[in-house]
Amino acid sequence: MQKLPKSQRKEEPEMSDRFMTMLALESPNFAEGREVIAALKSFAPNVPAEALGLQETETGSPTHLVKIGQTVLAIMYVDQPLPADAIDRPLAYNQTWPGAKAEMQKHSAHVIAAVFKSDESFGGQRQSAVDLTLLTAALIKSHPVLSVIWTAGNTISAPSVVFEALKQISEQSFPLDLWLQVYPYRPPSIPETEKVIGFVTEGLLPFVGREIQFEPAPMPPQDVASRVLNIALYLLSHGPVLKDGETLGMSEEEKIHIRHMPEGAQPGVPILQLMLGRLDRERGESSANDHRSTSFGKRGRA
Incomplete structure (x- = not known):
């Protein structure tokens, strides 16, 4: 010593x-x-x-x-x-x-x-x-x-x-608990009285050039956080493969729209902006460009 x-x-x-x-x-x-x-x-x-x-x-x-x-x-x-x-x-x-x-x-x-x-x-x-x-x-x-x-x-x-x-x-x-921080996010435009919350990552930027920003969604906060963590794990496994304008499928009843934005809640930090939408059951099969077949599973301590 x-x-x-x-x-x-x-x-x-x-x-x-x-x-x-x-x-x-x-x-x-x-x-x-x-x-x-x-x-x-x-x-x-x-x-x-x-x-x-x-x-x-x-x-x-x-x-x-x-x-x-x-x-x-x-x-x-x-x-x-x-x-x-x-x-x-x-x-x-x-x-x-x-x-x-x-x-x-x-x-x-x-x-x-x-x-x-x-x-x-x-x-x-x-x-x-x-x-x-x-x-x-x-x-x-x-x-x-x-x-x-x-x-x-x-x-x-x-x-x-x-x-x-x-x-x-x-x-x-990969050890998300060590490498990655996920914290709640609510833009100023949404009053605190509304029971919706989003989540932002910190720690993905060096890997894929962007952080995740999941916009507030009408679902339990733990469900939103789970989706963010599963998508983060997918990116750590496959790299920066989620393209601007594509969608992710988490179930047969919902889709998540992807946008590449130059910054989000963290000034100057590029993001994958994710917004929850519901599938129209009458629409039928999605386009070949959708990622709706991708399953992220449930997050344990990934």
Whole structure:
């Protein structure tokens, strides 16, 4: 273990804003890159991984580079707590971990892990997210980690969630709870007295170039959220395949219209705008361009 000098956040080297995790540490005991790779091998012995050494920055704070598969990742240690602006939003979104705020109050240092170099294709970006998840788990194994923030989705998770996430990853299943945030959305034009709600994702943008914005629909909120999560999982499995003007079929009685919009509830963020409509039973079969035959199933902990 090594101790590094304290550094200010504004002096930290610029790293990828695509996929990055921030790990809150109970104490500032920092592992070398080779120690982190040894930790990775303890639970994933067949994953090709190596330490590439240190990269010095202008501030003099060393950044450890490691390689997992074809992805190069950076590890940077900071001997001070995370700034409030890195914590506030994930805590505000958090609905699944009651102890998150209390754990964050205990931390005294943090680790930043980020994708440094990867394949820019959809498959490459998805693989880099998997590799970052592996690295994050290795950092948890080798450090006194209290919590993990996945910055693309502004999620905050207990360390155990990262290991559960690794068990979920396959060609058709990805750890939505770690990678993705889904929160309620109601445009100003709809009064709060109306019992309709929509949902917006945060975290899909680096994968498919857009977030999902499901417009308020007259159905139970949990049903709307379930549709959003199933569509997100479909996109993570197949890539950015949903085209402007197409429709999705969730059942024999409804369809979801798709529009590509330059931004939505989040300024400057492109979206897949989804709007619920009902099928006309007398209309008969849909056109060949519809995706109504696609079934997204019900979401467990995908």
